Amino acid sequence: CISQDIDHILETQSALAVDLGGTNLRVAIISMKGKVVKKYVQLNPKTFEERIELILTMCKQAMADAVHLNCRILGVGVSTGGRVNPQDGIVLHSTKLINEWSSVDIRTPLSSALHLPVWVDNDGNCAALAERKFGHGKGIENFVTIITGTGIGGGIIQHNELIHGSTFCAAELGHIVVSLEGPECMCGSHGCIEAYSSGLALQREAKRLHDEDLLLMEGMTVNNKEQVNAIHLIDAACLGNSKAESVLHTAGTALGLGIVNILHMINPSLVILSGVLAAHYENPVRQVISQRALLSAQDTKVMVSELEDPALLGAASMVLDYTTRRTY
Amino acid sequence: CISQDIDHILETQSALAVDLGGTNLRVAIISMKGKVVKKYVQLNPKTFEERIELILTMCKQAMADAVHLNCRILGVGVSTGGRVNPQDGIVLHSTKLINEWSSVDIRTPLSSALHLPVWVDNDGNCAALAERKFGHGKGIENFVTIITGTGIGGGIIQHNELIHGSTFCAAELGHIVVSLEGPECMCGSHGCIEAYSSGLALQREAKRLHDEDLLLMEGMTVNNKEQVNAIHLIDAACLGNSKAESVLHTAGTALGLGIVNILHMINPSLVILSGVLAAHYENPVRQVISQRALLSAQDTKVMVSELEDPALLGAASMVLDYTTRRTY
Ligand SMILES: [Ca+2]
Ligand SMILES: [Ca+2]
Ligand SMILES: [Zn+2]
Ligand SMILES: [Zn+2]
Numbered sequence: 328c329i330s331q332d333i334d335h336i337l338e339t340q341s342a343l344a345v346d347l348g349g350t351n352l353r354v355a356i357i358s359m360k361g362k363v364v365k366k367y368v369q370l371n372p373k374t375f376e377e378r379i380e381l382i383l384t385m386c387k388q389a390m391a392d393a394v395h396l397n398c399r400i401l402g403v404g405v406s407t408g409g410r411v412n413p414q415d416g417i418v419l420h421s422t423k424l425i426n427e428w429s430s431v432d433i434r435t436p437l438s439s440a441l442h443l444p445v446w447v448d449n450d451g452n453c454a455a456l457a458e459r460k461f462g463h464g465k466g467i468e469n470f471v472t473i474i475t476g477t478g479i480g481g482g483i484i485q486h487n488e489l490i491h492g493s494t495f496c497a498a499e500l501g502h503i504v505v506s507l508e509g510p511e512c513m514c515g516s517h518g519c520i521e522a523y524s525s526g527l528a529l530q531r532e533a534k535r536l537h538d539e540d541l542l543l544m545e546g547m548t549v550n551n552k553e554q555v556n557a558i559h560l561i562d563a564a565c566l567g568n569s570k571a572e573s574v575l576h577t578a579g580t581a582l583g584l585g586i587v588n589i590l591h592m593i594n595p596s597l598v599i600l601s602g603v604l605a606a607h608y609e610n611p612v613r614q615v616i617s618q619r620a621l622l623s624a625q626d627t628k629v630m631v632s633e634l635e636d637p638a639l640l641g642a643a644s645m646v647l648d649y650t651t652r653r654t655y
Numbered sequence: 656c657i658s659q660d661i662d663h664i665l666e667t668q669s670a671l672a673v674d675l676g677g678t679n680l681r682v683a684i685i686s687m688k689g690k691v692v693k694k695y696v697q698l699n700p701k702t703f704e705e706r707i708e709l710i711l712t713m714c715k716q717a718m719a720d721a722v723h724l725n726c727r728i729l730g731v732g733v734s735t736g737g738r739v740n741p742q743d744g745i746v747l748h749s750t751k752l753i754n755e756w757s758s759v760d761i762r763t764p765l766s767s768a769l770h771l772p773v774w775v776d777n778d779g780n781c782a783a784l785a786e787r788k789f790g791h792g793k794g795i796e797n798f799v800t801i802i803t804g805t806g807i808g809g810g811i812i813q814h815n816e817l818i819h820g821s822t823f824c825a826a827e828l829g830h831i832v833v834s835l836e837g838p839e840c841m842c843g844s845h846g847c848i849e850a851y852s853s854g855l856a857l858q859r860e861a862k863r864l865h866d867e868d869l870l871l872m873e874g875m876t877v878n879n880k881e882q883v884n885a886i887h888l889i890d891a892a893c894l895g896n897s898k899a900e901s902v903l904h905t906a907g908t909a910l911g912l913g914i915v916n917i918l919h920m921i922n923p924s925l926v927i928l929s930g931v932l933a934a935h936y937e938n939p940v941r942q943v944i945s946q947r948a949l950l951s952a953q954d955t956k957v958m959v960s961e962l963e964d965p966a967l968l969g970a971a972s973m974v975l976d977y978t979t980r981r982t983y
Contacts, residue, residue, distance in 0.1 A: 410949070410951045419951060420949075420950055420951055468821075469820065469821050483920070483921075485813065485818070490813070490921060490922075491922075492797065492921060492922020492923070493796070493797050493922050493923060493924035493955075494922060494924070494951045494952065494954070494955075495922070495951060496918070496919065496922045496949050496951035496952050497919075497920065497921050497922035498920065499919040499920075499922075499949055499952075500919070500920070502919045502949055503916050503919055503920065504833060504912045504915055504916055504947060505832060505833065505834070505835060506833070506834055506835055507833060507834055507905070507908055507909065507912065514949055516915075516946070516947040516948075516949075517947075518912075518947075577835070580835055581835065584832045584835065584846075587832055587844075588831050588832055588916050588920070589920065590824070591824065591825075591827040591828070591830045591831055592811070592825065592826065592827075592828065592831065592916070592917065592920050592921065593811075593818060593820060593825050593920065593921065594818075594819075594820020594821050594822060594823070594824045594825035594827075595820070595821060596821035596822075618844070619832060619844040619845075619846075620844075621738070621748075621824050621827055621830055621842055621844075622748055623738045623747060623748055623822045623823060623824035624822065624824050626822070627821075627822075
């Protein structure tokens with residue numbers, strides 16, 4: 328039995344992390360130190376039944392692989408778009424980005440099929456947990472993460488813990504409103520920062536310019552109109568396209584003002600920009616803070632995340648922190 | 656000596672509350688139950704020295720009166736405009752509404768002259784403390800107070816405690832931005848809800864309309880142009896003045912969107928509207944929430960404060976809570 332105990336100690340304590348996004352369904356084995364040991368990616372199915380089935384298939388595959396990789400799986404952490412009740416492991420309500428994903432109990436089917444404890448939270452909140460455990464947020468009492476991808480999400484750490492709010496819609500940072508009017512948003516409102524500054528919003532503007540033959544500069548090509556996206560807009564602006572520059576300026580101002588609102592409401596010491604557009608927004612955000620924030624908030628640090636998979640790492644951290652801290 | 660002890664018990668445990676606003680300096684004796692036993696009002700002097708001197712004079716008068724009123728003064732609570740470091744009892748920075756009121760240590764001169772412990776916080780934060788102890792916020796874990804007076808202030812209670820933030824500028828709710836452009840604000844920025852919806856902002860618009868002879872309706876008079884204010888605007892709108900209605904509509908939309916931003920960031924269960932314009936804004940705010948907030952935030956309660964002197968009551972509560980709870 329001694330040899331068994333030693334084997335047990337030599338195993339790497341790990342988590343299964345699941346990330347449910349608008350496009351992809353990802354599963355990963357993640358070690359205590361934040362190493363992504365193995366990762367699996369599939370398209371996220373459009374129906375509830377197919378989605379749950381695929382999650383289970385991928386998790387079972389990962390659990391089988393984990394044995395050979397000498398990883399001991401302590402539990403499953405799920406990151407998902409939408410509002411989540413993490414106490415009950417339920418997705419309350421998602422935007423149009425994920426179909427058939429409202430009032431969905433994720434914990435019960437996963438924990439009964441996999442015989443593991445299951446944690447669930449919003450993808451933005453998971454990203455903040457990832458920064459707290461593995462990123463720029465380590466040891467920072469009050470910070471905020473804002474993720475600009477297809478949409479915009481976020482998480483707020485206050486006194487070292489996530490804020491979930493009274494009905495679990497705190498830190499819905501994509502839906503901070505910065506205009507009395509403004510473009511339509513996926514949430515049904517308009518003027519939200521997601522409608523100005525997300526990947527989808529920039530793609531919408533890129534397509535609009537392309538339709539009017541105003542997007543492409545010398546040397547730029549797109550094979551297919553559907554492929555026009557935020558990157559073309561950024562490239563065109565770099566090449567001196569003033570219309571593209573103006574769209575990006577507005578997007579940066581909107582995101583910056585959303586962040587100014589965060590500073591004036593909860594006054595974190597650090598804002599972490601995450602997601603594919605983070606590096607692009609770093610300077611505009613700093614500039615808007617210097618122009619529009621109160622003196623007392625001027626020194627707030629703005630950093631770009633260095634984590635590759637914040638949602639997956641945060642999902643894993645729910646599992647890993649619980650098993651070491653015994654309080655969550 | 657037994658008779659002395661009984662006298663002591665029969666005294667009402669009370670606080671001295673001081674409220675420093677843009678116009679007035681107010682001092683009150685306030686009992687444990689939130690009764691304003693006696694109140695003193697003077698114009699707030701324009702210089703630091705005169706202000707501190709007047710505060711001391713008024714407090715000494717109140718302390719002398721307290722003896723005859725059988726009130727035992729346990730300490731002094733100060734509510735003031737501007738950003739405050741409550742740990743050190745220092746006003747860090749005020750807007751133009753109060754002159755010579757930045758980097759000011761209030762605690763030291765008051766506590767050494769009056770021989771009493773002194774607490775200091777921002778007026779909006781004090782209003783939230785007042786609601787927690789005496790108003791709609793009693794027993795509510797997460798709520799927000801927003802005060803529309805000359806300016807706009809606020810306080811956030813999260814897990815039953817105020818949020819102060821990393822540099823003491825949390826809950827600067829007047830400076831939530833709801834427009835990429837928008838009118839200039841006292842803080843130096845523009846598009847803040849204070850620049851749209853405060854008493855000063857409405858007065859600015861009322862004067863503008865009056866200058867163009869577009870304000871007054873049949874039966875309305877103003878003796879002096881300087882007296883034109885928010886009330887005239889509200890009266891004119893009630894009498895069918897569509898320009899005045901439009902100004903008030905924008906003001907209500909801006910305040911409502913500011914509150915939507917609060918809901919999407921910290922998701923309180925209750926928003927308390929306070930100050931002279933609170934009743935006027937109640938319905939517009941509810942309407943904007945129903946139009947622009949996420950489904951999960953739609954059921955947030957919106958109530959109008961029933962407290963007469965929230966800043967004074969909150970200033971007193973810092974004293975009274977400390978003496979009973981022994982933790983602050
Ligand atoms: Ca979130
Ligand atoms: Ca405040
Ligand atoms: Zn939205
Ligand atoms: Zn302002």
